[in-house]
Amino acid sequence: MSAETALTALPGLRAGSPQVMGAFRIVPLLREGAPGDLRIGKEAYDAYGVVRLDGLQEQPGLSYMSYVPHGLVIAHTHDGSEATLGATLGKDKPRRVKLHHRMVKARAAEGGNARFRMLPLHLAMEGFLALHFRGPDILWQEYSEQAARRGLDPRRETSVRGAWLSGFEDAVRLFEIHEHQVGVLVFVAEALATVFVVSHPDDYRKLHLSLLEDFFGELLYTYALLYPESPRAEARIDPRAVRDLDHLAREMDRVRTDWRHYAELLSQGLFGRPSRAETVRDLGAFTLQRFYPDFDPREECHIGEQILRRDGTVEYMKTFRLSHAQVRRAYLLEKLAAAEWDLDRAMVLLGAATKAELMKRIANAGFGYLLKPHLLRGLPVEPGAP
């Protein structure tokens, strides 16, 4: 373990050797000497949650609704001293619907620790759902009354609980947590499913099983079913070519480095692509951000959230791999917005042959309610047909 090559995308962290269980390849992320000035704990709700979003001015009374199994409580200090989570963590009584106020909500500070509560991954998902949520700015004649009044409301996406991914429960249970482990990269059939990083190894140990409560795209659900065995990958030494014990030691280091490179290669879809970050909260020494990629239907797209230290070290990260349909929807909305919702211009941007084809695509993407119903009724069955 002498060759210390950091994962280029996650400065300060080092990828360990993957552990394979069925369709899942789980790569531990290691960090030695975590300072401990940002601690993350879990708060269990296990209830359907309604989150009142007060942030958007033009949309009063807007709510985000989803099953919210748990929230994260984050404690941090400004002077770099050790943060403590204190006694505020507790399990609420189970209830049918739990009302939350905002995605990120400050808690009372205690003994120099600033604290706040956030709903993990829902923060990123809310940002994703809110993209171009207001709908058309200019009321072109094709748009329906609902589009004019309420925009994209209601906008919804579906996802799958981690525990429902076939074999994920076993993979998480049998995973052997490293001593300095602060995170994981989870691959399903070699497709990056999620990145989960916290700041401190002790916190990770406690939050490891919460991976099962996170949500995943339908794509990964399908992958886990279709590929019960992960593709075989091997980095090996040739026992016959080894000259002496020192040579053997060097070869062992090379194998470990190979595995690290393999993890980096597989996670290129997230780290190798440009993304836009939006700061949600400034915490002084840290910033809480959510990020989105360019929504390109040909590429894999991950949305996520992260807490960065001033020097760029990732102290918290959680990502969600979008399904193809979700990427297509985001792509469509983005192009429509870029064309100021003018269907003629959007037609060119999206490469559609006719307006009818574009409208068909909008309807197929699940946004039919934006268009006037009589237009939809007249559409040909096949998208390419006149």
Next chain:
Amino acid sequence: MTLSAIQASRARQDRVAQEDLLLFVNACFACTGQREFYGDGHGQRVSLDFLHRYILGNYRALYAQVLALGVNHMNQALIVTNLLATGRDTQAEHRARENALVTRALHTLPTHRAMHLLEDLAKRGVNSRRARAITKRYLEDLRSRDFRAVKYRRSFRRAAVHAHVPFAGELAPFLLRGWKERRFATPLFESFRQAHFAASAIYDLPFTVAEGLAQKHGVRREVFLERIGPKLTHHERLRLSGAREAAGVAADVDWSRQPLVRIASYALSLSLAEREKRKAELAGAFEASAARAIRRTAARFGRVACVLDRSFSSYGSSEKRQRPLSVALAVAHFLRAAADSFVGLWTHPLAPGGELMVTPRGATDLATPILAALRHEPDLLVVVSDGFDNDPQGLAGQVLEAGARLLPRCFMLHLNPVYDSEAFAPKALSPAVPTLGLRDAEDVPTLLSIARFAAENGSLVELSRELDARVRAFLDGAS
């Protein structure tokens, strides 16, 4: 077919038989049909059951001889049951030896195993003349007949009725009327009767029987644990030591009588603070037990390096709690006592406080400690691990292979306390290094001789000779 072709075919058959037998013996050392870290209990039982049927069907004589090799009690009992259940397949020339083996095995099994075995025969409806004769001989053993009738009353009665064993002496009133009989002349039976009416009589009974009656009479636990002391078996004494100490009674465990793995299991069941407090006592226990084991096995090794797996998977399962870790700890103690020079390397550095403070933690990085062990240039390198190495995957086997080339004088052996139900064997690290199932630390010398045999590609004839010698030793112990 020419003569040489026949010989070649015979040689191939022998080779297959030998491999099958080694596979089976391996499984019988490691598998107990209970849940493991990576495999569930059902899978283990199905897999083991298949192996038993396969070997029984193809190599019946060898199957019976496995009883003499010291495989675990669960498998011994299963072998005996299977042999008795298929008695008509026994060939005439093997009958006498098979009977001797079955009888001897039944008498050397712990009593509870044997009684449950006899009960299983009744449940499976095995009622051949041989099964009846063997049951009769076991139950009528005068030295322990009354004791067994009291301690295992239900099993005893069921087995006796099934095998038509006459209720001799006072067995009839005892088994049929029990405590409702007016008076028994047999002291133990009389105590049993009295104990149903008077709390003072329960202390003459075996612990397991007395415990229920103490509850019935409302005897306080502390009083009961103190007064039942003389009746406890060694294992019960160990198991109850915590409860007895909490009740203010000295635990009074005879450590030298306990096998190493049991001491290790006990030590690992204690909290870290408790282990720290009783460090000296536990170290003494390990030493006494190891010394006794070495006297008994007359094992002596030269320079030994031992790589021990303490990764999270050595936790085992809730059924076999920390079993792989206990076995590793026990092997370390055994080899340390038996070797001229010993170095023990764990997959993950130990906490201050040494081996006694070991906990199942971290990933399985076997390659690094194996390399460190090779640097000591040992004569014998033993790896104790469940075979799932994942930091990185498969590297340990390649390092072992390379090590075998670099240090040809060093004998390498992988001991695995965990049975992998899908492979029908304990999971191997590398095909170049023999992997053997492991039950007790005291078995290491036996396993080492098996491994050397496998490594030298000994013929089936030699194997049979070796087996023969062991069978004779096993049967001669019969007295």
